[in-house]
Amino acid sequence: MIILLRRVAAVCALSAVLAACGTGRPPRAAPPASAPPSRPPTLVPGPAGLTPVFEHGPRTRGRTVALTFDADMTAGQGARAAAGERFDHPRLISTLRALKVPATVFMTGRWAEQYPDQARSIGRDPLFEVANHSYSHYAYTRDCYGLPTVPEGRMRSDVERAYAAFRKAGVTDPMPYFRFPGGCYDRRALKALTPAGVTAVQWDVVGGDAFESDPDVVARQVLDGVRPGSVVVLHCTRSAAPATERAVRAIVPELRREGYRFVKVSELIGAADSGARTRPEAR
Numbered sequence: 023m024i025i026l027l028r029r030v031a032a033v034c035a036l037s038a039v040l041a042a043c044g045t046g047r048p049p050r051a052a053p054p055a056s057a058p059p060s061r062p063p064t065l066v067p068g069p070a071g072l073t074p075v076f077e078h079g080p081r082t083r084g085r086t087v088a089l090t091f092d093a094d095m096t097a098g099q100g101a102r103a104a105a106g107e108r109f110d111h112p113r114l115i116s117t118l119r120a121l122k123v124p125a126t127v128f129m130t131g132r133w134a135e136q137y138p139d140q141a142r143s144i145g146r147d148p149l150f151e152v153a154n155h156s157y158s159h160y161a162y163t164r165d166c167y168g169l170p171t172v173p174e175g176r177m178r179s180d181v182e183r184a185y186a187a188f189r190k191a192g193v194t195d196p197m198p199y200f201r202f203p204g205g206c207y208d209r210r211a212l213k214a215l216t217p218a219g220v221t222a223v224q225w226d227v228v229g230g231d232a233f234e235s236d237p238d239v240v241a242r243q244v245l246d247g248v249r250p251g252s253v254v255v256l257h258c259t260r261s262a263a264p265a266t267e268r269a270v271r272a273i274v275p276e277l278r279r280e281g282y283r284f285v286k287v288s289e290l291i292g293a294a295d296s297g298a299r300t301r302p303e304a305r
């Protein structure tokens with residue numbers, strides 16, 4: 023597991039990471055005026071006031087699974103994007119739409135700035151939800167796969183800067199969920215983010231799509247790892263995760279054949295009272 027985690031983080035660290043996901047296909051009709059306002063479910067902070075950490079949903083309440091896609095982009099990758107390197111993956115989003123697979127996209131603020139049309143398209147499509155993956159993919163701990171570090175005093179503002187970028191792109195209702203770059207966090211980071219009101223979302227299944235060119239390898243790893251309530255981490259970038267879209271085309275029908283229903287992270291968190299896994303320090 024450690025090795026796999028390192029591999030995922032390597033994606034982030036080495037760079038190229040992910041970006042984008044979305045296409046120009048649009049979205050949704052506004053909800054009826056009579057619809058009650060809905061607030062995304064979040065976990066309650068622990069007694070110490072720390073940001074809660076969510077890892078997976080209930081294991082015993084049906085076969086649900088959440089596919090999540092990290093749209094990484096660092097501040098320094100802007101020049102590469104300007105030179106033509108693609109950090110997005112429109113075909114992946116198109117495939118998820120064609121297969122009608124709900125998904126949660128953990129987006130960096132920089133990605134939303136680079137691909138505002140795609141960010142808006144994803145954010146306004148009810149099939150998806152946009153969550154926060156920091157502004158420019160800096161780490162929230164001092165030692166996280168070589169990523170540059172966000173100073174403790176700027177952690178909250180880094181998260182808020184990403185939300186501001188989403189809203190500027192036209193993502194009207196981003197989720198109050200945050201995924202730490204590289205998955206790295208400690209008590210200090212959890213405390214610093216408490217005022218931001220987010221639930222930190224980790225995962226229990228590593229897709230292993232970072233720099234993997236064989237979709238069968240990714241599909242097998244996901245299919246072997248998924249259990250009821252699982253949160254699967256994958257990536258949404260052609261440059262750093264070239265096999266992901268093909269892997270999804272294999273994963274989705276197989277999990278459906280096994281009786282799984284795809285859900286967004288918010289649905290798993292909403293069911294979290296009974297048996298979801300959260301970190302002890304978050305309680």
Ligand SMILES: [Zn+2]
Pocket residue numbers: 034092094155159203204
């Ligand atoms: Zn990332």
